[in-house]
Amino acid sequence: MAIPEDFFYSKSHEWVSFEGEVATIGITDFAQSQLSDLTFVELPEVGTTFAAGDEAAVVESVKAAADVYAPIAGEIVEINPVLEDAPETINADAFGAGWLFKLKVMDESELDVLMDANSYEEICPQS
Amino acid sequence: MDNAWSITFDEPVAYEAGLLFQYRLLAARQAGKIPDTVVLLQHTPTVTLGNRGRDNYLLKSEQEYADLGIDLFQVERGGDVTFHGPGQWVLYPILHLGGNEADAHGYLFNLEEIAIQTLATFSVDGFRREGKSGTWTEQGKIAAIGFRLKRWVSFHGMSFNVENELAGFETIVPCGLEGEPVTTLSKLLGEDMPSMPAVGSKLLDCFEEVMGRNLIRYQSMDLLPEALMACDPPRF
Numbered sequence: 001m002a003i004p005e006d007f008f009y010s011k012s013h014e015w016v017s018f019e020g021e022v023a024t025i026g027i028t029d030f031a032q033s034q035l036s037d038l039t040f041v042e043l044p045e046v047g048t049t050f051a052a053g054d055e056a057a058v059v060e061s062v063k064a065a066a067d068v069y070a071p072i073a074g075e076i077v078e079i080n081p082v083l084e085d086a087p088e089t090i091n092a093d094a095f096g097a098g099w100l101f102k103l104k105v106m107d108e109s110e111l112d113v114l115m116d117a118n119s120y121e122e123i124c125p126q127s
Numbered sequence: 128m129d130n131a132w133s134i135t136f137d138e139p140v141a142y143e144a145g146l147l148f149q150y151r152l153l154a155a156r157q158a159g160k161i162p163d164t165v166v167l168l169q170h171t172p173t174v175t176l177g178n179r180g181r182d183n184y185l186l187k188s189e190q191e192y193a194d195l196g197i198d199l200f201q202v203e204r205g206g207d208v209t210f211h212g213p214g215q216w217v218l219y220p221i222l223h224l225g226g227n228e229a230d231a232h233g234y235l236f237n238l239e240e241i242a243i244q245t246l247a248t249f250s251v252d253g254f255r256r257e258g259k260s261g262t263w264t265e266q267g268k269i270a271a272i273g274f275r276l277k278r279w280v281s282f283h284g285m286s287f288n289v290e291n292e293l294a295g296f297e298t299i300v301p302c303g304l305e306g307e308p309v310t311t312l313s314k315l316l317g318e319d320m321p322s323m324p325a326v327g328s329k330l331l332d333c334f335e336e337v338m339g340r341n342l343i344r345y346q347s348m349d350l351l352p353e354a355l356m357a358c359d360p361p362r363f
Contacts, residue, residue, distance in 0.1 A: 063260045064205040066276035
């Protein structure tokens with residue numbers, strides 16, 4: 001799957017897409033492929049605030065569990081309601097319908113730590 | 128190929144001691160103090176439940192497990208209930224995934240591949256089963272998998288039945304799969320059975336091949352690199 005060019009990325013394989021001051025966050029296609037078929041997603045509650053790098057969610061497949069980190073600081077304003085019943089949506093569409101949560105960005109200066117698609121592509125193994 | 132370390136324990140390690148060692152390796156790997164490191168050990172008899180492990184797959188009470196000399200742990204890995212005991216090799220790869228090396232397949236696939244290739248070196252046909260992870264043979268399941276990633280460093284991993292007593296598995300519903308037999312390499316090979324160290328060594332060979340890492344191999348009693356000693360490996 002191609003890496004969307006207009007998204008930003010963290011070293012821990014989360015993607016970020018901005019709409020005004022709200023950032024949508026998910027895991028990359030590489031990340032979902034390492035875990036195989038996801039069966040459970042533990043999402044944060046709306047209203048929770050995270051610092052950059054905090055553990056914000058857990059994604060699980062039958063045999064694997066992986067922590068997902070808030071790539072930037074912010075307050076959770078929305079979680080993806082689809083994932084409770086259909087966590088496999090992440091496998092099918094990691095960069096789209098499989099988004100995890102939306103954050104209201106707290107500190108715009110932090111955005112510099114994110115990578116653009118080209119930089120992420122360099123660190124990301126290609127299958 | 129990247130260099131990685133392996134550390135093999137000859138004596139069975141209590142589950143809790145092994146878990147503490149894994150946590151220290153995980154922190155050291157995340158901090159870049161050690162390279163990728165794989166632990167190969169046997170546990171003293173232990174039943175563990177994964178994250179979503181349901182305790183209705185435990186067929187005994189806590190007291191009965193205690194009376195049988197089996198430790199019981201709930202651990203933060205994926206996967207369901209399983210049994211560990213002497214005669215079973217457990218592989219705990221503390222690997223940083225998603226760097227520049229070619230993880231063309233998923234990590235789960237790679238763990239299964241290590242078991243399949245190891246079996247092949249003993250002329251045993253191992254295979255995957257659709258919708259059921261782990262590695263299987265004609266006689267039943269031989270390798271069980273459950274792992275966790277923290278900051279894209281793996282811990283927990285895979286157990287591979289070599290010559291362990293299967294009685295421990297009779298106290299649980301392994302991986303929540305009812306009516307599915309569990310087997311060991313010694314049951315499959317009979318008299319041609321290789322030694323535990325020989326099988327362990329093959330597992331590490333296949334690990335190198337599948338994971339694309341060149342292993343510098345240590346035994347737990349060797350003079351270990353300082354960074355490994357700092358992780359306080361269990362000593363006997």
